[in-house]
Amino acid sequence: MSDCIFCKIAQGEIKSYVVKESSNFIAVLDIHPHTPGHTLVIPKEHFVNLKELKLELAEEFIKIIQEVMVLLGKVFMTTDFTLGINEGPLAGQAVSHLHFHIMPRFKNDHGGSIHSIVYNPPQESLEEIYQKIKNES
Ligand code: AMP
Ligand code: ZN
Numbered sequence: 401m402s403d404c405i406f407c408k409i410a411q412g413e414i415k416s417y418v419v420k421e422s423s424n425f426i427a428v429l430d431i432h433p434h435t436p437g438h439t440l441v442i443p444k445e446h447f448v449n450l451k452e453l454k455l456e457l458a459e460e461f462i463k464i465i466q467e468v469m470v471l472l473g474k475v476f477m478t479t480d481f482t483l484g485i486n487e488g489p490l491a492g493q494a495v496s497h498l499h500f501h502i503m504p505r506f507k508n509d510h511g512g513s514i515h516s517i518v519y520n521p522p523q524e525s526l527e528e529i530y531q532k533i534k535n536e537s
Contacts, residue, residue, distance in 0.1 A: 401446045406497035410444040424457050425464045434503055437472040441465050441500040448496050449487050465500060472504050480505040
């Protein structure tokens with residue numbers, strides 16, 4: 401897409417710090433890092449979100465994520481990461497081009513776990529929720 405910032409990064413039209421690249425993905429340093437080494441893995445083709453990603457790219461996607469983790473782990477001397485996608489605006493997705501956050505984690509880095517992102521427990525029981533899901537699937 402012509403006005404997409406991550407398409408422009410993938411095409412080299414905007415400067416970025418490229419950590420790793422594969423045929424269909426590019427991994428770049430996040431411009432506003434939340435941790436040292438905070439990296440985004442971005443498909444070169446424009447997919448808005450994970451649901452749109454072509455399944456034939458899934459293995460390459462996981463592979464480059466793993467490779468970046470190994471690389472950052474060596475550079476920053478850590479084995480621990482927070483990994484994830486803000487899927488959709490309600491989840492905090494600001495750039496409408498799929499990207500996977502890799503955030504190296506450190507002792508006493510003042511961060512939390514994924515559980516700390518939201519706390520909106522359901523009013524219904526687990527059984528009711530489970531039945532709704534089963535009825536749909
Ligand atoms: P999200 O909220 O998941 O959509 O995150 C978008 C991320 O893209 C944010 O962490 C931004 O700091 C990052 N970002 C925005 N523009 C750039 C850029 N030009 N180069 C690298 N990272 C960027
Ligand atoms: Zn794009």
